[in-house]
Amino acid sequence: MNLSQIELLRIIQENDFSLSKASEKMHIVQSAVSRQLQLFEAELGSPVYERQGKRLVGLTPLGLRIMEQVATINMAKTNILAIAADFVDSNQGVLHIATTHTQAKYFLPKPILRFREKFPGVRIYMLEASPEQLINKLHAREADIAICTEKVAEDSDLAVKFCYEWHHAVVVPQMHTLSEGELTLERLASYPILTYSFGFTGRSSIETALKDAGMELDVILSAADTDVIKTYVRLGMGVGIIAGTAYDPIIDKDLVMRDLSHLIPSSKTKIAYLKNNYLPSYTQHFIDELLIAAVELGGN
Amino acid sequence: MNLSQIELLRIIQENDFSLSKASEKMHIVQSAVSRQLQLFEAELGSPVYERQGKRLVGLTPLGLRIMEQVATINMAKTNILAIAADFVDSNQGVLHIATTHTQAKYFLPKPILRFREKFPGVRIYMLEASPEQLINKLHAREADIAICTEKVAEDSDLAVKFCYEWHHAVVVPQMHTLSEGELTLERLASYPILTYSFGFTGRSSIETALKDAGMELDVILSAADTDVIKTYVRLGMGVGIIAGTAYDPIIDKDLVMRDLSHLIPSSKTKIAYLKNNYLPSYTQHFIDELLIAAVELGGN
DNA sequence: TAAGGTTACGGCGATCGTAACGATC
DNA sequence: GATCGTTACGATCGCCGTAACCTTA
Numbered sequence: 001m002n003l004s005q006i007e008l009l010r011i012i013q014e015n016d017f018s019l020s021k022a023s024e025k026m027h028i029v030q031s032a033v034s035r036q037l038q039l040f041e042a043e044l045g046s047p048v049y050e051r052q053g054k055r056l057v058g059l060t061p062l063g064l065r066i067m068e069q070v071a072t073i074n075m076a077k078t079n080i081l082a083i084a085a086d087f088v089d090s091n092q093g094v095l096h097i098a099t100t101h102t103q104a105k106y107f108l109p110k111p112i113l114r115f116r117e118k119f120p121g122v123r124i125y126m127l128e129a130s131p132e133q134l135i136n137k138l139h140a141r142e143a144d145i146a147i148c149t150e151k152v153a154e155d156s157d158l159a160v161k162f163c164y165e166w167h168h169a170v171v172v173p174q175m176h177t178l179s180e181g182e183l184t185l186e187r188l189a190s191y192p193i194l195t196y197s198f199g200f201t202g203r204s205s206i207e208t209a210l211k212d213a214g215m216e217l218d219v220i221l222s223a224a225d226t227d228v229i230k231t232y233v234r235l236g237m238g239v240g241i242i243a244g245t246a247y248d249p250i251i252d253k254d255l256v257m258r259d260l261s262h263l264i265p266s267s268k269t270k271i272a273y274l275k276n277n278y279l280p281s282y283t284q285h286f287i288d289e290l291l292i293a294a295v296e297l298g299g300n
Numbered sequence: 301m302n303l304s305q306i307e308l309l310r311i312i313q314e315n316d317f318s319l320s321k322a323s324e325k326m327h328i329v330q331s332a333v334s335r336q337l338q339l340f341e342a343e344l345g346s347p348v349y350e351r352q353g354k355r356l357v358g359l360t361p362l363g364l365r366i367m368e369q370v371a372t373i374n375m376a377k378t379n380i381l382a383i384a385a386d387f388v389d390s391n392q393g394v395l396h397i398a399t400t401h402t403q404a405k406y407f408l409p410k411p412i413l414r415f416r417e418k419f420p421g422v423r424i425y426m427l428e429a430s431p432e433q434l435i436n437k438l439h440a441r442e443a444d445i446a447i448c449t450e451k452v453a454e455d456s457d458l459a460v461k462f463c464y465e466w467h468h469a470v471v472v473p474q475m476h477t478l479s480e481g482e483l484t485l486e487r488l489a490s491y492p493i494l495t496y497s498f499g500f501t502g503r504s505s506i507e508t509a510l511k512d513a514g515m516e517l518d519v520i521l522s523a524a525d526t527d528v529i530k531t532y533v534r535l536g537m538g539v540g541i542i543a544g545t546a547y548d549p550i551i552d553k554d555l556v557m558r559d560l561s562h563l564i565p566s567s568k569t570k571i572a573y574l575k576n577n578y579l580p581s582y583t584q585h586f587i588d589e590l591l592i593a594a595v596e597l598g599g600n
Numbered sequence: 601t602a603a604g605g606t607t608a609c610g611g612c613g614a615t616c617g618t619a620a621c622g623a624t625c
Numbered sequence: 626g627a628t629c630g631t632t633a634c635g636a637t638c639g640c641c642g643t644a645a646c647c648t649t650a
Contacts, residue, residue: 054624329642
């Protein structure tokens with residue numbers, strides 16, 4: 001058994017049990033892959049993959065259990081390299097941030113600018129995706145950390161840090177009838193609503209609040225992205241419900257924002273990363289910057 | 301990086317940073333070890349070991365962090381082999397049981413006999429040691445499971461299963477003055493006592509009980525081993541305090557046993573093993589046998 | 601000076617690549 | 626018949642062993 005065989009198992013997994021694709025990924029010829037797999041299975045004394053004829057179609061029960069250990073080894077191996085690289089030069093590296101559009105646009109700019117000042121040698125990749133996919137990206141190790149509001153609590157492989165708490169707000173054009181007067185769920189529900197898609201940016205809190213009150217919103221437009229919502233609010237399509245933190249008093253001065261914290265339970269934005277994954281010192285610093293920015297947000 | 305380098309790091313660790321000893325353990329010449337270590341450190345770009353001249357004297361800060369990952373990899377690697385061996389033939393293998401004399405003699409015989417009937421191909425090694433050392437043996441992977449009463453709760457790497465609860469008892473020769481009349485701590489404390497050594501078989505419970513009552517026992521003989529205690533009780537040296545489960549009504553019919561459950565808090569015997577360590581199916585079966593035997597003990 | 605670690609070099613074996621073959625959709 | 630996997634064989638590169646050298650208790 002050796003590390004390239006372990007690596008091979010991972011790559012076969014990631015390429016739908018295709019040895020030829022795996023060989024491409026590993027930059028060696030297919031016959032070499034075939035032989036290494038045979039050697040490995042021979043050493044174990046039992047096949048790892050289910051086969052139909054010669055073709056691999058899945059894992060055997062043995063293979064299933066082994067893949068857990070394989071994942072552990074690969075994780076530890078990359079950790080070793082990451083730890084060493086961090087020691088050699090802690091200002092050099094890559095940071096993959098997975099997040100949603102709203103966070104990327106309204107929360108991250110300040111911490112990212114500050115981070116870049118201290119770590120100019122670190123390349124930053126912003127991966128925008130749905131909350132569901134953010135978690136997948138962590139597991140696939142395409143992202144180092146994820147910043148999001150929904151769907152992170154359940155996963156035992158993830159370390160989750162609370163970042164900040166925020167409330168929803170309505171936005172309407174100036175002079176809109178909803179820009180004045182008492183805000184109740186009943187009144188809100190009487191307007192056509194524009195808000196986030198399911199699974200995005202606290203949409204679940206909105207649903208919960210309405211369900212508890214036995215009501216339903218007339219959501220005529222859902223978007224993953226606050227800017228899209230604002231755009232259609234400006235066009236007079238209806239009332240926008242967005243994250244309060246996504247209202248910019250200067251840019252959005254043509255819109256009236258009204259807080260909904262008394263109607264919709266708060267949402268909590270969190271930072272998540274793989275528990276067993278080593279985070280370079282600059283990544284830990286970036287998390288600190290996020291938490292500082294979060295505190296500042298709370299202070300305002 | 302490859303697995304033998306990772307293995308090498310582990311072995312260097314286990315041999316006080318001596319490359320020559322490590323080379324013997326790995327059955328290769330010392331120069332090969334030296335070169336592999338150099339290659340590894342070159343790959344990381346930073347030394348793993350602190351050196352005085354040419355001699356290795358310890359880990360660098362980098363090395364310290366890396367050794368955690370190394371341990372993980374080695375564990376996962378042996379797990380893979382163990383899982384495979386279990387699949388190939390789940391009736392063949394080795395079981396290392398670390399325990400104290402008292403458990404080995406008075407609790408384990410029945411479950412071990414039953415276990416052997418079902419798994420005649422499994423070789424059993426009984427490692428007797430002090431509770432302190434039992435845990436060390438688990439960590440050093442010299443033992444697969446440990447059965448003991450003391451010192452297991454603190455360790456987060458260990459999975460601990462409750463096995464059975466028992467009480468201490470006094471044993472005295474027949475016609476001894478303590479064989480009749482009310483049993484109190486005061487009365488007990490007036491006799492010379494023979495019991496377990498510190499750290500063994502619930503000795504801590506005895507200490508706790510006495511301390512709470514503001515008293516002290518006159519322990520004139522401590523032993524790791526119930527049989528030694530009984531022997532000297534028979535010689536009239538004093539009053540024995542032993543585990544109630546270690547009294548055999550037939551063999552020990554010349555001794556009178558009197559329960560102390562109203563005076564000394566109960567002790568709990570547990571089964572412990574490394575969380576991340578794969579246990580072959582026969583080992584899991586053995587644990588089941590232990591639990592069955594424990595229930596039977598409670599039923600009597 | 602003995603013991604531990606490094607450097608140099610030759611030989612062997614593991615693993616790769618080419619290529620021909622076999623099987624399956 | 627095109628794609629995917631296996632088998633055979635020659636070539637290469639990595640790793641070990643021998644041996645001489647360096648360094649420190």
